[in-house]
Amino acid sequence: MGKLWAVPAAIALLAAAGGGYYLYQSRVEVERQSTLYGNVDIRDVSLAFRVSGRLASVLVDEGDSVQPGQILARLDAEPLRNSLNAALANEAALAARNALMHKGNRSEDIEQARSRLEAAKAAVAQTESDYKRQRDLVPAGGSSQQLLETARSLRDQAIAQRDAAQQQLKELTVGFRPEEIAESDAQLKQARASAASAKLALKDANLQAPSAGIILTRAVEAGSMVQAGTPAFNLSLRHPVWVRAYVTESQLGRFASGSKVQVSTDSHPDKTYHGVVGFVSPTAEFTPKSVETADLRTSLVYRIRVVVSDADASLNQGMPVILRLVP
Structure with a gap:
């Protein structure tokens, strides 16, 4: 009689185990579909004088943080005056x-x-x-x-x-x-x-920063003659900071424009940034070489852009990040 009860119990146990495994796999799949891997995309701009002249002074150097309107360099203003x-x-x-x-x-x-x-x-x-x-x-x-x-x-x-x-x-x-x-x-x-x-022209004798950022390169020295349009500085813009990522067709519905996401990095895993999907490419493309893996070489994906609202100096150009949908 005991053996007759053992068989249904084993079946029930296997069914429960199978159901638990199915739920686990479902949660794993949801997590996978809700997670993306991308890279920080910070724009930079080349700054140049709009007028020619002799450079009187250079006020910043590579690595300096600058604010909007801050004067970076000055030309000799006497001829312009x-x-x-x-x-x-x-x-x-x-x-x-x-x-x-x-x-x-x-x-x-x-x-x-x-x-x-x-x-x-x-x-x-x-x-x-x-x-x-x-x-x-x-x-x-x-x-x-x-x-x-x-x-x-x-x-x-x-x-x-x-x-x-x-x-x-x-x-x-x-x-x-x-x-x-x-x-x-x-x-x-x-x-x-x-x-x-x-x-x-007299106003343009002062080269000003168009927005907040960090000086990446400096190509001029005081006393030298500069021509209009010749690059003097390369400025990395701190705002806006974007994340570039790619989604498969099955993920398009989850990462629609306006979707809120959380952004984290490997260097600061405990720190979470917040962002919003601002752009979804309407055209599919092959997985870029910078992110492709062996099983994704022929996959078609869609490029998305996430605008990070609370970015700080810890997010650097090209840094890999993890994107997760906000529940």
Whole structure:
């Protein structure tokens, strides 16, 4: 009778063991599907002056931490300051002339021109009278031919001066032509643009950090001449810090955009960072060589990017990390 009870008990024990193993394997599979391995991806930027000049001072070195807006190096600003002063002076002169054109000529200037014209007319009348008198005296021997020619020359000069005064009065009365005003407007606009460019060039004599980071390389020395666009520093940006990882098709649903994950490293396994999946590539690709294993060489995966919200200096470029979905 005891043997008959032993068989069902053994079967029940095996069934329980099998069920336990199944649950264990299920938990292992869930854990595997919820875990990824990736690498820290920190962007870096090459910094250069936008203007050329002699480098006056270098304020940072390789390995230094910098903050947004911090000055990294300075150019000799004296030539740029002189250019700005010249541009401002030219702008002021053209602005004054432009204002005159728009307001028109002063009544005082017009009255002075009218007075000069009246004086010129009087001079014409006087020289014309002198010429006629000399012309009448020559046949009777009362004057010489030379005096007649001199009188004629003085009359002609007076007529020319009268015509010039008359034209000047006309121009002052009518004012400037629309084309002249438009040309003055364009010249003033160009002068203002040149002054703005000179101001910007003077500001660009200071090379500033665009964001917080660490100086990776320094390629300039004080006293040297630098050309615009020539790299001076390479800056590793501290924000944002990303993690690049790859998921299989079966994991796409778990690691959708917006999913929260925990990030840990082998160097600090007890420290956990927090991140959010910010990007999932819509295109499948073969497993990159940097992460492929023997059984994944032909696997198609999708690249994802995780933005780490509380990154610190412990996360370095290329560092391997472990990603786990937040339950």
